[in-house]
Amino acid sequence: MSVNQVSVFLENKPGTLNKMTEVLASHNINIRALSLAETSEFGIVRILVNDVFEATNILRENNLIAILTPVLAYEIEDKAGDLNSLLEKFTAANVNIEYMYAFAGKTRAYMIFRVNDTKKAEALLNSKGLKSLTQEEISAV
Amino acid sequence: MGNYFQEEIECAPIEKIKALQDELLPKQVRYVWENVPYYRKKMEAHGVTPEDIKSTADLYKLPFMSKADLRDAYPYGLLAVPLKDCVRIHSTSGTTGKRVIIFYTQEDIDLWNDCTARAIVAAGGTKEDVCQVAYGYGLFTGGAGLDGGSHKVGCLTVPMSSGNTERQIMFIMDLQATIICCTPSYAAYIGETFKEMGYKPEDIPLKAGIFGAEAWSEEMRRDIEKTLGIKAYDIYGLTEISGPGVAFECSEQKGMHINEDHFLAEIIDPDTGEVLPEGTQGELVFTALDKKAFPLIRYRTRDICTLTREKCSCGRTHVRMTKPKGRSDDMLIIRGVNVFPSQIETVLMNNGYAANYQIIVGRINNTDTFEVKVEMTPDMFTDNVGEVQARRKVLEDGLRAMLGIKAKVTLVAPKSITRSEGKAVRVIDNRKI
Secondary structure (H helix, E strand, O other): OOEEEEEEEEEOOOOHHHHHHHHHHHOOOOEEEEEEEEOOOEEEEEEEEOOHHHHHHHHHHOOOEEEEEEEEEEEEEOOOOHHHHHHHHHHHOOOOEEEEEEEEOOOEEEEEEEEOOHHHHHHHHHHOOOOOOOHHHHHHO | OOOOOOHHHHOOOHHHHHHHHHHHHHHHHHHHHHHOHHHHHHHHHOOOOHHHOOOHHHHHHOOOEOHHHHHHOOOOOOOOOOHHHOOEEEEOOOOOOOOOEEEEOHHHHHHHHHHHHHHHHHOOOOOOOEEEEOOOOOOOHHHHHHHHHHHHHOOEEEEOOOOOHHHHHHHHHHOOOOEEEEOHHHHHHHHHHHHHOOOOHHHOOOOEEEEEOOOOOHHHHHHHHHHHOOEEEEEEEEOOOOEEEEEEEOOOOOOEEEOOOOEEEEEEOOOOOOEOOOOOOEEEEEEEOOOOOOOOOOEEEEEEEOEEOOOOOOOOOOOEEOOOOEEOOOOEEEOOEEEOHHHHHHHHHHOOOOOOEEEEEEEEOOEEEEEEEEEOOHHHOOOOHHHHHHHHHHHHHHHHHHHOOOOEEEEEOOOOOOOOOOOOOOEEEOOOO
């Protein structure tokens, strides 16, 4: 199952990221993971949050552009070599990664992948024995 | 086809209109000669007297007037009647220089109201309609012009003026308004707000909109028609000649009929002043044939368009003008190329963006810089930087293809470009020339 990531358009200037966090904070939305891609003029923030629909709605209400993007999340051991084994399976399945980011919990680590065709990639990786996390599972982390 | 306010003159045979103009013009020239010393001096300097003007065929002999004359003669120099006979003034927005004041007698107001009434009826308006006027009221002619026309037609007139969009929407819904009159950018904004509030086009009681006072593209028209679920009609006018209603669109939407029983139109070469044949693009020039207080002769509008006398299937015989390509006041010259904001709007709408943009022109090392700020929309946004950049590039290529010069497109946050609820501020020119 893919997970919904919230992707937000921000202008590349002081205060814009803070405006987004302020909106989320005021509605008690917790950010679980965050990655930021920037150009000289704009940035795209990708976040995993505890309530994607609420987050998207309130961001839009506050004149921010927010869309939902499907991403694949995998859990690995928080130890040397485990990301490598995970990525070997991506290679074996011939799945191209558009971008990725990660966060670590107390004992486990979580890898978030954006791929071109999420459903197809998920099936290919599944056949290599990889089971992606559901929205509930990632929220429960 | 129906839908005429003054069928007899709106659909009169062309010969009859010509005869009327031939009769009115010499009288009006004599009237101005006798009552406006400023114009009399101008005619004398030009070597022409009222005796030389026997019909519209002699029109070319008369000198032009321009905004500069209005400024020179400010405030009373072009007034043709005593002030006590005037009942109203309006004033231009003064964005391109000193404010200009235009005076009206009651007759002037009446003929102007007839013109806007024709526009409302052409858009399907009857006394059954509720007409919400969301143009600004005040010195600007928009509010008063459509208000007067709406009264003549007998619509229930809702004099909202511009601004306070949620209240506009409340009145549209509560009074079941069927016609709305405002600037196209404000119509688009009202549409956007309706959408945000969760209304679908079929929930909105409006059936027609009459929009003018700024340049707008066909794409913007389609967009407004879709969001509000209406038919959108263009109206044209300028305060100097009276206000909105100098020309208006009929149901055919193939150009605007000029009310030529009152306003005589010509197209000239803007560089040489030479009168151009029908169908040629050039600058629009107006002569007010029967205005009393502020009767301008051969006034150069700076608007670039073409005229056609081809038969219109609506039944009206009055000459039609194309939507002005741009007002030369709005026109920018960037790196030597003429750029009209309406062209930029067309490219934006064709590429899936809304018409929320701002043009910023500057100059670095004697070269013009040209930036277009465009508001990002949810439809054009993706989580992929490369994809967003690629779409931005498509937009830049589109602008280059339309204008012939390169513009830098900057994507900005929604609603970050100031929305004016009257006229949109589209251009920031930082060049010190």
